[in-house]
Amino acid sequence: MKKIFALCAFFALSSMTFAQIEGKWKTIDDVSGKAKSIVEIWKKNDGKYYGRVFQLLIKPENPRCTGCTDDRKNQPILGMEVIRGLKKDGNEFSGGTITDPKNGKTYKCLVTREGNKLNVRGYVGVSAFGRTQTWVKAN
Numbered sequence: 001m002k003k004i005f006a007l008c009a010f011f012a013l014s015s016m017t018f019a020q021i022e023g024k025w026k027t028i029d030d031v032s033g034k035a036k037s038i039v040e041i042w043k044k045n046d047g048k049y050y051g052r053v054f055q056l057l058i059k060p061e062n063p064r065c066t067g068c069t070d071d072r073k074n075q076p077i078l079g080m081e082v083i084r085g086l087k088k089d090g091n092e093f094s095g096g097t098i099t100d101p102k103n104g105k106t107y108k109c110l111v112t113r114e115g116n117k118l119n120v121r122g123y124v125g126v127s128a129f130g131r132t133q134t135w136v137k138a139n
Helices: 002-018
Strands: 023-028 035-043 049-056 081-089 092-100 105-114 117-123 130-137
Touching (some): 049 092
Antiparallel strands (some): 081 092, 092 105
């Protein structure tokens, strides 16, 4: 009986871990396949999730977001908040936005976790019109 309880507890904790996105994640470019940066995701007091560029692994052409049109305009990419306002809905995180600091464009965002990977989808309109990157847990 103790073994069954321990096994159930293990699976319950495992599934809770996979539903969380907080921590540091290595971003992998969906075109080149190379690691570009490390993004740190955290939950604010408003219950929503946010992410900032914690470390740059590849030096960008321009270290500032010249294409941004909001409060991030001309701000350094390092330290920039690129994910804003995600809400947890079951095993998904949605309702927020993600900004590509390379071109300054902001997209709706949908994040799901599979083990030590995040599927991060940026899209316009419906989620069928966008692209997905797979980020891996950073050590």
